[in-house]
Amino acid sequence: MTAKVIDGKAFAAGLREQIKLQTAAMIAQGITPGLAVVLVGEDPASQVYVRSKEKQTRETGMNSFAHRLSAEAPQAELLALIEQLNNDPAVNGILVQLPLPAHMDEAAVINAIRPEKDVDGFHILNVGRLATGQKAMVPCTPLGCLMLLRDLLGDLSGKSAVVIGRSNIVGKPMAQLLLRDSATVTIAHSRTRNLPELCRQADIVVAAVGRPNFVQGDWIKPGAAVVDVGINRTDDGLVGDVDFAAASQIAGAITPVPGGVGPMTIACLLASTLTATARANGLPDPEGLTP
Ligand SMILES: NC(=O)C1=CN([C@@H]2O[C@H](COP(=O)(O)OP(=O)(O)OC[C@H]3O[C@@H](n4cnc5c(N)ncnc54)[C@H](OP(=O)(O)O)[C@@H]3O)[C@@H](O)[C@H]2O)C=CC1
Numbered sequence: 001m002t003a004k005v006i007d008g009k010a011f012a013a014g015l016r017e018q019i020k021l022q023t024a025a026m027i028a029q030g031i032t033p034g035l036a037v038v039l040v041g042e043d044p045a046s047q048v049y050v051r052s053k054e055k056q057t058r059e060t061g062m063n064s065f066a067h068r069l070s071a072e073a074p075q076a077e078l079l080a081l082i083e084q085l086n087n088d089p090a091v092n093g094i095l096v097q098l099p100l101p102a103h104m105d106e107a108a109v110i111n112a113i114r115p116e117k118d119v120d121g122f123h124i125l126n127v128g129r130l131a132t133g134q135k136a137m138v139p140c141t142p143l144g145c146l147m148l149l150r151d152l153l154g155d156l157s158g159k160s161a162v163v164i165g166r167s168n169i170v171g172k173p174m175a176q177l178l179l180r181d182s183a184t185v186t187i188a189h190s191r192t193r194n195l196p197e198l199c200r201q202a203d204i205v206v207a208a209v210g211r212p213n214f215v216q217g218d219w220i221k222p223g224a225a226v227v228d229v230g231i232n233r234t235d236d237g238l239v240g241d242v243d244f245a246a247a248s249q250i251a252g253a254i255t256p257v258p259g260g261v262g263p264m265t266i267a268c269l270l271a272s273t274l275t276a277t278a279r280a281n282g283l284p285d286p287e288g289l290t291p
């Protein structure tokens with residue numbers, strides 16, 4: 001069997017078209033959504049992402065505000081910038097690109113963002129809201145994965161899902177979203193025993209590990225859905241966390257790297273910016289863009 005290759009790039013493009021239409025409708029009401037992206041330091045990969053985010057933000061008709069701080073900037077300078085963005089009515093969403101330089105306290109920085117403007121969904125209040133089933137800002141990468149899975153499988157209720165990875169930015173919120181959709185969720189990590197066997201029982205495998213080709217083809221249940229979040233730069237170029245060649249012979253559907261989850265992350269960032277703008281203006285949540 002050969003798996004359906006899920007075209008995240010095309011799905012994301014469709015999502016951006018919807019966002020563009022709904023942004024235009026908002027602008028017609030006198031409201032222009034605005035996203036501020038803050039980059040601290042000169043990490044080349046982060047610079048590429050941030051430029052891509054800025055370009056796509058403008059292409060949907062939203063305002064994009066870029067702020068760059070040197071890698072040596074004191075944390076107080078970043079906190080002062082966040083405070084300024086918190087109080088700027090033209091800014092509906094704030095994203096501080098991670099990772100931050102080692103001298104900064106990531107949690108303190110994230111929690112300084114007004115939760116309503118926290119389009120990454122990393123603020124402790126949004127984490128708590130998601131975990132308790134309240135209206136939250138939801139992290140972009142897991143949201144993108146959820147959209148792809150719902151599109152593929154429809155109702156996720158009762159499906160068994162294994163999420164490999166327990167980070168605050170991918171694994172844990174992914175598990176929360178799948179749980180909210182009534183999947184039966186197992187979270188695996190570096191201390192998990194019998195990971196291959198665990199995966200073999202899963203209808204859905206989400207890999208967010210950060211190790212090239214980590215998930216083997218024979219870990220996959222025939223016909224299962226495989227979502228590869230991993231972005232690993234190797235001598236063979238950009239590869240995911242799943243051995244794509246092997247897994248795509250067994251899975252029912254699989255996301256490629258590149259062209260799978262990555263483009264969905266950025267599209268969901270724009271979706272969340274629109275959601276934040278709607279909520280800030282007492283408008284209903286945008287159609288089809290919130291989980
Ligand atoms: N496509 C996209 O939009 C995005 C892609 N990414 C990519 O996704 C990947 C994961 O990112 P992130 O969550 O931030 O990474 P982290 O490094 O924060 O987390 C990795 C997780 O994998 C687990 N892990 C490590 N080794 C093993 C192992 N041998 N067996 C089982 N679990 C293991 C770790 O377990 P433990 O907790 O025990 O250490 C940890 O929970 C990276 O490649 C990253 O680049 C990230 C964000 C967005």
Ligand SMILES: Nc1nc(=O)c2c([nH]1)NC[C@@H]1CN(c3ccc(C(=O)N[C@@H](CCC(=O)O)C(=O)O)cc3)C=[N+]21
Nearest residue numbers: 049096097098099120140231258259260261262263265
């Ligand atoms: N505050 C914050 N929020 C984030 O959402 C965030 C972050 N920090 N730090 C870094 C990670 C990583 N991330 C990606 C976004 C897009 C692609 C993406 O578009 N990938 C393309 C390929 C891009 C390439 O060629 O490098 C693809 O998979 O097709 C990948 C990874 C967001 N992150």
